[in-house]
Amino acid sequence: KPELLIVSGDLTFNGEYESMLGLAKYFRQIEENGTQVSVIPGNHDIHSSWARRFVGSEMEKAKQISPTAFRETFADFGYDLATHQDPDSLSYVIEPKPNYPIMMMDTNIYSDTETSKSPTTEGKIKIETAAWLAKYFEENAPAIWVGHHPILAHAKSERTGNTLENADEINPLLKEQGINALFAGHIHAQNISSDGLTREIITGALSIFPNSIGEITLNADGLTYNHRELAVEAWAEATNQTDPDLLSYSQTSYDIFYDYGATLGLMQMFEEQWYQVEYEEDVMDFVGLLNVRYFSGLDFGKDEELANHPGYKIIQENSKGFLKEYSTRSLEDNDLDDRKLFIPNEYLVK
Template sequence: MQELTSDRQASVWLLSDTHLIADSLHDDGSAFQRMKDTSAGKDLVYQELALKAFVRKVVAAKPTAVVITGDLTFNGAKASAEKLAEIFKPLTDQQIAFLVLPGNHDIYDGWARKFSGATEIRVDEISQEAWKEIFADSYQVAYHQDSSSLAYSVNLNQDYRLIMADSNIYGDRYSLTHPITNGRIPSAELAWIENELKDAQRQQKHVLFFMHHNLYQHNDVVHGGYVLDNAEEVQALFKKYQVQAVFSGHIHAPNITGPEKNCPSVEVASSCFAMTDQGYGVISLTPSELTYQHYSFDAMPCLTDEEKEKIPAADFRTYLRAVFNESNEKMLAKSVNRFATPHDLQLAQQLINRLHWNFFTGHSFYSAEQKAEFFHSPGYQVLTTAMPELKNYLQSLLDVDQDSQQVKIQFND
């Protein structure tokens, strides 16, 4: 039986939503600027550089595997997927497995474009067949592959089976429209997954389950299109086979939740690597225990002096925070007339910047005292007076009830 390692103290590095658009597909023209204006806080300009720096860190650390849980590309351009595979090639050269699964932006995305001056030019999309060719290194180490989807399984070592699910709903084979946000695991793939779970039980392997969409609701307000359309069906399957560890992306905020009453799974939703603190996770495994720890990536120590000169700020983290805050400012700018004074707008902006940064970096597990501080702050009072419709949303950012930086799972026998 093919296993990635004989080491029973294995480690898997986890990231999600890299949203890479290859440098060859854009310039500094007005068309790309319009796209950047709608990117919701993501960096679209320097991700090739950031990913190269991350790969250098991985190669130095030598984990057993690196997993990306979908949305590898920004707009489904085939050239971007090919560039990402090229960037991560040093991993397999160093016997570090590189395991990917698609997200809703990757396959048949009708937004696949090249940006040149004021013009958007349609470019090749990624088909399911092309995906498996581009990321052949992932499928070459598969134990089993699902013939109905892009799902596959990998035996990490003698103790663990990884199931890499395909939770996406694909449109036309050559799409002319936006990608489909929501996801589900169709019946044929679900039957394949059940066979994998049975097989893992026979071989006495614990299962780590990876997909792009979420098993659980990670925010009380923002969850439509993020949670699987057939989440209850999948949760029932996980209860039947006692799947304890699930990893996903899509929501762009690191958040850990579960187990729930009707499902034994703990779900770790990863952050978006193209924004905020470029978060990633490290899964450390012993034969009977999993420890997950979230980290913030600092690209600067992994860049050459020449590469550092390309960053338009004191350091990359400063630049990423500025990009993120700019997206918050654009959100409130649409309602500037609802604030009595520029100072009120500034107070509201500072509150939104703080709440959003904490939520999208996984630091929203507040104490009662910290929540009271937010509710009584001038920024909260001003914002909810000017925009009372935001009260439920703001509450949802404060209602995180579990540490999203780390978790430990003791596996059942």
């Protein structure tokens, strides 16, 4: 029962309007149990042509979410707590604890009207929002930044669209203001990155292994962050569930995600046109294990087992595309422990 639940975007099923309404009902239940909710949109939430629904076994286009509908539907989940709101985006500021303002920033690029285009991967702070920030900073000393798109790079060979397009402009501004605690989403993988005193934390997606939750504690010493996992098994036992997949959910979730990674490896071999039957088992096992390691935040430090895995060697020798880039990027994180962090108050609060 935390005091506050922060959700940093990608809330809905591909920006489907009905998905948003359903999620709002869950948020209301959470608030009725004593936890305030504060949300911002992700790049998959507003005016996405991917919005779909099923009618029987048929799929058809569904109503999209407008910026106005987002603000109105989630009015009680963050916007009601706002001390300041940006009139030109869905950004706002809350202060759940004195001296710990949290900037909830809309970093997404979307149309104001329904669109036939797919979601824009890239993110950006609008010129008008940057002006609003500058005015806010004149009279306030913010402590924590939350945005959907990361500001810092979370891999040496960062992919286009993974970080804020105008991060080179925003990051110096935040440093100038002494904002050293950043939170983001977007890449769906558990990761912590650094830039001098600045730390940026990305909590992995709740919906995929290991079903991640980030636990933040604020006290007189500073900010403590710990990675937690959704306690499905404890819930299943407490509520007398009988489904073995729920009673052993950690393994169930692991198997689903490992299998997804293994299938990705197989598909990419065909797509990159170097598939050979003798490569199949090793490459599938390597990408399955790599996927689990990367998205779980266990990829900091060198992993000799994966670095010496026969599947890794096969990919390095044969791939000239995604598999080589993905395997290289996912084995190069030697920065910080991605699952826990402490930021002293001297670097957090002015």
